Amino acid sequence: MSMNKxxxxxxxKHGSQVTLDPGFLLSHKLxxxxxxxxxxxxxxxxxxxxxxxxxxxxxxxPHLADKCNAAKIEFADGKFVVCFADxxxxxxx
Numbered sequence: 594m595s596m597n598k599x600x601x602x603x604x605x606k607h608g609s610q611v612t613l614d615p616g617f618l619l620s621h622k623l624x625x626x627x628x629x630x631x632x633x634x635x636x637x638x639x640x641x642x643x644x645x646x647x648x649x650x651x652x653x654x655p656h657l658a659d660k661c662n663a664a665k666i667e668f669a670d671g672k673f674v675v676c677f678a679d680x681x682x683x684x685x686x
Contacts, residue, residue: 599672602653608660608678611646615673618645639666646675 599614618641636644643664651658661677663684668674678684 600649602650602657604654604657605678607680607683608663608676609650609654609657611649611675611677613642613646613649613673613675615671618642618673642666642673643675646673647677650677 600617601612603610603612643666646664647658647661650661657677660679663678663681665676665684666673667676676684
């Protein structure tokens with residue numbers, strides 16, 4: 594379930610919560626779900642973080658990928674936290 598000691602996915606009823614260490618994000622290559630590489634300058638920081646978090650959900654817990662239709666990003670305790678849900682109405686953890 595864990596990606597490493599600093600990054601992890603927490604499944605929820607309507608989605609998942611992904612916690613990412615900023616140091617990890619700085620060295621991460623960016624890919625879209627279809628495998629296409631993203632040019633970093635064309636993305637906002639939020640889009641990049643969301644794309645990386647979604648890639649981890651698809652890799653680590655693919656059964657949760659269809660519950661990633663809406664996202665919310667927060668920075669808490671020195672980590673980026675991305676909450677995914679199947680709809681905006683269910684976007685709360």
